[in-house]
Amino acid sequence: MKIYRLSLTIFVIFAVGCLFGVQGQSGTVPNTISSNTPLQNTQAMLSTPGVPISVPAQAVAQGKIPKLVRAWNKMGNALKKSGKYDEAIQAYDKAIQLDPNNANAWNNKGAVLNKQGRYDEAIIAFNQAVSINPRLASAWNNIGNVLKKQGKYDEAIQAYDRALEINPQLARAWNNKGNILEKQGKYDEAILAFNQASRINPRLASARKNKNNALKLLGRTK
Numbered sequence: 157m158k159i160y161r162l163s164l165t166i167f168v169i170f171a172v173g174c175l176f177g178v179q180g181q182s183g184t185v186p187n188t189i190s191s192n193t194p195l196q197n198t199q200a201m202l203s204t205p206g207v208p209i210s211v212p213a214q215a216v217a218q219g220k221i222p223k224l225v226r227a228w229n230k231m232g233n234a235l236k237k238s239g240k241y242d243e244a245i246q247a248y249d250k251a252i253q254l255d256p257n258n259a260n261a262w263n264n265k266g267a268v269l270n271k272q273g274r275y276d277e278a279i280i281a282f283n284q285a286v287s288i289n290p291r292l293a294s295a296w297n298n299i300g301n302v303l304k305k306q307g308k309y310d311e312a313i314q315a316y317d318r319a320l321e322i323n324p325q326l327a328r329a330w331n332n333k334g335n336i337l338e339k340q341g342k343y344d345e346a347i348l349a350f351n352q353a354s355r356i357n358p359r360l361a362s363a364r365k366n367k368n369n370a371l372k373l374l375g376r377t378k
Contacts, residue, residue: 201337225255229264244268259289265299275302291321300332327357334366343374358377 228253232247248265265283281300285295298317316333319326334349350367354361 176360221254225251225258228254229258229261232261232268232359233266236264236271241268241272257288259285259292259295261297261347262288263292263295266295266302270302270305275306278302291322293326293329296322297326297329297332300329304332304336309340312336325356327353327360327363330356331360331363331366334363334370335336338366338370343370346370347374 191321224298228247232244232251232371235244235247244269245265246267248261251261252265255261260342262281262285266285268279269275269281279299279374282299282302285292286299288294288334296315296319300319302314303309303312303315313333313336314328316336319329322332323329330349330353334346336351337343337346338350347370350363350370353363354367
């Protein structure tokens with residue numbers, strides 16, 4: 157798994173570097189950072205988050221911006237899985253800089269901020285995601301997760317309900333909602349939510365575990 161993640165990161169870095177290394181018609185590289193190899197170019201952009209991206213005109217003309225955005229998003233995801241949260245945020249910021257209306261990039265950035273305990277910043281990122289795409293169920297689920305950590309249980313349930321209204325098959329939202337209902341002492345409702353999560357995704361072990369815990373709190377047998 158570690159080898160896979162490393163390979164994915166290197167591949168995405170190379171892809172982004174190659175796309176930014178596109179030369180103009182004059183044969184020069186318009187991006188001031190693109191004076192080294194593609195790998196070095198991309199590493200330099202990550203290490204200097206304040207430096208704006210100057211997109212080559214040829215890349216724009218060839219419609220490569222969406223590919224660049226996807227590449228930065230993929231890099232951010234790979235870095236997040238490797239626990240390199242600051243670098244992941246920088247990669248998502250590059251995607252957002254290229255496409256400020258990319259809801260997935262805002263959502264991904266918020267998820268990392270949440271992992272870092274930067275809850276207020278995470279909420280801002282998630283709100284940006286749902287303002288761009290109000291039907292992005294995963295972002296609503298993520299908003300619920302942050303609100304839960306902040307102890308705002310009623311608001312968190314509202315966020316989970318919004319996610320489930322958009323996508324009733326989102327098992328993790330049912331599971332997350334059940335967790336809060338359990339914390340509120342609403343064990344029967346929590347068990348119903350956990351049952352829904354398990355029905356949708358029988359392999360979601362946490363839902364089964366949470367249901368058993370709720371049953372114990374109710375004094376019922378497994």
